[in-house]
Amino acid sequence: MKELTLSTLFAVFEEIFGKGLFWAMVAVAALVTVGYIYVLVRDRAVSWKKFLLAQMAMPFGAVGAVVFVQHMTHSSLSDLGGPVDVIVLAMIAIVGAIGAAILVYTVQGLFSRRAV
Amino acid sequence: MNMNRRALLGLLAAGGVASVAASGTQAAQTVNTSAKIVILGAGAAGMALANRLNTRLNGADITIIDGRPRHLYQPGFTLIAAGLKPADYSVSSNDTWLPRGVNFINAFASEIDPESKLLRIAGQEDVAYDYLIVAPGLKLDWDKIEGFSLDMVGENGIGAVYAGPEYAAKTWTAMDKFTDEGGVALFTRPATGMKCAGAPLKYTFLTDDYARRKGNRGKVEMTYAAHNNGLFGVPIVNEKVRMLFEDRGVDVHHNHVMKAIDPVKKLATFETPEGDTELPYDFTNVIPPQRAPDVILNSALPWADKWVGQGWVEVDQYTLRHNRYPEIFACGDVAGVPKGKTAASVKWQVPVVEEQLIAQIQGQESDARYNGYTSCPLITKIGRAMLVEFDYNNNLVPSFPGVIAPLEELWISWLMKEVALKATYNAMLRGRA
Ligand SMILES: Cc1cc2nc3c(=O)[nH]c(=O)nc-3n(C[C@H](O)[C@H](O)[C@H](O)COP(=O)(O)OP(=O)(O)OC[C@H]3O[C@@H](n4cnc5c(N)ncnc54)[C@H](O)[C@@H]3O)c2cc1C
Numbered sequence: 001m002k003e004l005t006l007s008t009l010f011a012v013f014e015e016i017f018g019k020g021l022f023w024a025m026v027a028v029a030a031l032v033t034v035g036y037i038y039v040l041v042r043d044r045a046v047s048w049k050k051f052l053l054a055q056m057a058m059p060f061g062a063v064g065a066v067v068f069v070q071h072m073t074h075s076s077l078s079d080l081g082g083p084v085d086v087i088v089l090a091m092i093a094i095v096g097a098i099g100a101a102i103l104v105y106t107v108q109g110l111f112s113r114r115a116v
Numbered sequence: 117m118n119m120n121r122r123a124l125l126g127l128l129a130a131g132g133v134a135s136v137a138a139s140g141t142q143a144a145q146t147v148n149t150s151a152k153i154v155i156l157g158a159g160a161a162g163m164a165l166a167n168r169l170n171t172r173l174n175g176a177d178i179t180i181i182d183g184r185p186r187h188l189y190q191p192g193f194t195l196i197a198a199g200l201k202p203a204d205y206s207v208s209s210n211d212t213w214l215p216r217g218v219n220f221i222n223a224f225a226s227e228i229d230p231e232s233k234l235l236r237i238a239g240q241e242d243v244a245y246d247y248l249i250v251a252p253g254l255k256l257d258w259d260k261i262e263g264f265s266l267d268m269v270g271e272n273g274i275g276a277v278y279a280g281p282e283y284a285a286k287t288w289t290a291m292d293k294f295t296d297e298g299g300v301a302l303f304t305r306p307a308t309g310m311k312c313a314g315a316p317l318k319y320t321f322l323t324d325d326y327a328r329r330k331g332n333r334g335k336v337e338m339t340y341a342a343h344n345n346g347l348f349g350v351p352i353v354n355e356k357v358r359m360l361f362e363d364r365g366v367d368v369h370h371n372h373v374m375k376a377i378d379p380v381k382k383l384a385t386f387e388t389p390e391g392d393t394e395l396p397y398d399f400t401n402v403i404p405p406q407r408a409p410d411v412i413l414n415s416a417l418p419w420a421d422k423w424v425g426q427g428w429v430e431v432d433q434y435t436l437r438h439n440r441y442p443e444i445f446a447c448g449d450v451a452g453v454p455k456g457k458t459a460a461s462v463k464w465q466v467p468v469v470e471e472q473l474i475a476q477i478q479g480q481e482s483d484a485r486y487n488g489y490t491s492c493p494l495i496t497k498i499g500r501a502m503l504v505e506f507d508y509n510n511n512l513v514p515s516f517p518g519v520i521a522p523l524e525e526l527w528i529s530w531l532m533k534e535v536a537l538k539a540t541y542n543a544m545l546r547g548r549a
């Protein structure tokens with residue numbers, strides 16, 4: 001790749017998902033993030049109950065993300081060929097886990113008022 | 117309640133939107149000009165240049181000529197022929213990519229007259245230019261394979277991945293059937309310059325992989341007929357491919373160039389230094405000799421003393437400017453340079469032609485140079501590829517040194533091919549990558 005700039009990266013992602021879907025996804029991610037920060041600030045504390053449930057969602061998010069990517073790309077675990085592949089796999093899993101945790105935490109926070 | 121600061125910080129950080137460091141995006145200056153610029157061919161190179169020049173030049177009269185209504189993403193043909201994508205994966209309409217403000221002539225040019233700076237189109241007015249960019253790709257010379265015609269593809273074990281998306285899909289039908297039944301698979305490549313020299317190898321690996329997945333590898337014999345003593349033009353990659361072929365059990369015949377095919381007897385005839393020989397097949401992927409399109413071959417533009425009969429355009433290999441007609445550039449497959457008949461090369465050539473042309477319009481010089489960059493995600497099975505990138509000097513020039521090893525079969529390289537390549541290609545067409 002000749003030069004990897006932010007605008008190139010956005011252009012590539014727009015082509016992968018389509019302009020509409022990509023920016024919709026960015027918007028959803030931003031909304032969930034804002035909702036999450038809102039819940040944190042509102043409650044001024046991490047709710048352990050919510051945090052526990054959120055943590056329990058993490059393995060599902062991790063596995064779900066990996067299965068999704070592999071399905072979309074016709075690949076399987078046996079295709080991992082080197083350390084960088086394991087790192088990519090781990091990153092996909094981590095993103096899935098954190099995404100699931102934040103989503104679950106935020107949803108609880110928004111819909112079960114202050115159940116600390 | 118007891119607040120765990122770490123947990124809070126961790127969650128906060130995780131929730132933050134990841135930021136990517138942007139490496140200096142320079143807003144290239146626009147230039148005023150009334151120059152008449154004609155681009156021949158709206159493929160990978162022509163379309164990308166139309167978009168970039170349209171953005172960079174103010175007042176220029178830009179015309180792009182192509183007789184094909186469809187735009188074809190050719191690197192996708194391999195995935196179509198492997199049953200992983202439908203035929204329409206590679207097809208889009210020119211309208212999707214054409215910038216507003218650029219004239220599009222939907223016809224094939226028949227003649228170029230570089231002395232009077234004119235292009236002829238049958239049944240239409242001549243098109244005059246101040247600057248001409250030739251980017252008509254190359255011609256697949258099917259007639260040079262005796263006994264072969266495109267309507268055979270898909271039947272009797274005959275494939276032709278290069279011929280187009282529909283033919284690639286038919287090739288998949290034939291390969292799917294072959295890997296069910298078994299027999300001899302025969303793979304070849306022409307002795308001419310060709311686009312994506314890795315593609316014949318990829319398809320060999322993919323056929324091997326399907327036979328294995330179906331548990332039928334024992335019933336399949338794999339033969340690869342190479343046109344010379346090697347398997348790939350870059351020595352270090354050549355060695356790696358040799359090792360992989362040994363590992364996969366692919367028999368290699370060197371110095372074999374296919375010239376005829378007998379679909380009834382299922383025999384292919386090869387020219388070799390010892391005279392013609394025949395090899396049997398139950399499945400084959402025909403890849404014909406390749407040369408510049410007629411409009412170039414029959415013009416004054418090709419090299420006289422290099423690639424004789426193939427017609428590649430005589431340009432300086434670093435600036436891509438014509439050696440005898442300085443107002444003409446060649447970009448993409450048609451350029452007469454020692455490397456670079458891939459879409460990835462186009463991505464590196466396009467900014468060079470853009471800078472060189474704009475400098476010339478302004479009466480200046482540009483130091484933009486094309487170094488021969490060529491790349492090919494060499495698929496070695498479904499799910500793995502090698503991200504091979506090299507330059508004129510046969511040096512490996514990895515984009516991600518220390519991260520993605522070029523000669524390793526990796527999943528990440530496969531992901532690039534499957535997910536990122538078409539997107540990057542499309543962004544390139546729009547002039548954005
Ligand atoms: C099976 C296969 C696999 C490939 N795999 C890869 C890969 O993995 N990675 C990679 O980087 N590259 C790959 N390539 C190569 C890549 O597709 C080409 O190198 C690239 O498309 C070249 O771009 P171009 O603009 O020179 O030509 P093209 O994209 O072919 O466009 C040429 C255009 O010129 C037009 N034209 C021709 N003659 C005339 C005329 N007389 N008048 C007007 N218009 C004309 C044509 O209609 C066409 O639209 C592959 C190619 C094939 C066939």
